[in-house]
Amino acid sequence: MANHSNPKVVIIGRDGDSDRKNNLHIDNGGMIMISAQLEILALSNCNLKSIPKFLNSQQQLKAVDFSHNKLMGNFPTWLLESNAQLEFLNLENNYFAGPIHPPPYLMRNVVWLDISSNHFDGELPSSINGLKILEVLDLSFNNFRGDLSKKLTVEFTNLNHLKLSNNSGQICSAEFNLSNLGYLKLNNNHFIGSLTNVNFKLLEGLMVFDVSNNNMTGEIPSSFANLYSSLWILNLKNNNFEGHFPCGQDFEWLVYLDLSHNLFSGP
Structure with missing residues (x-):
């Protein structure tokens, strides 16, 4: 890599199911030596155990994908501090841990944030309240707790995907004004x-709605x-919803429906 003069994009590894065997290993010590300023870096499924050191000198990154690796430590706030233009950050399926409290101004340009399937904990990060242009937010399969911010459910009108599954949230805001939302778990x-x-x-564009369990x-x-x-998917199972479920017309595209283990009544 050191012989490539001025690359803007580096993509190594592969997308797809992380459970499939991957024999690619990246040696953080000597594999990558890049002096050019990158805009896109994707090292997914590379068996990375630490973030490559050359990132310490990167300042123009717009997209970073470290998903499906073996990275540990705290949320890389320093990456946002060094790259003010960062729009896409994917840390899915690693071993990051601890609370997340980056200052909101560091995340003001983030459009896609996926930190799912890690070991993050603490209160749902308040810094996401400043991400007004956010389109995709996935915090699922962590150990977050606390309330679903009313600010998040009302003011993030660009949000299309919102996933908070498998955490320990307590209060779900009853106010939703997310007209672009298509995926809510x-x-x-x-x-x-x-x-x-x-x-x-x-919410007339909503395709997936899952508040089960x-x-x-x-x-x-x-x-x-x-x-x-x-x-397409509606899952309300294992709650305490009651009364009549609203009927009147058929679902046009529904492929999965589960209303079980509630208190619904009537036909």
């Missing part, structure tokens, strides 16, 4: 609250029928 937490006051007319209560509002023309 809040399952396997300890969320309480109700969907009764949610105006589902604002929580402690949510109340009735499903009649505006939920606005999702019938878009939903």
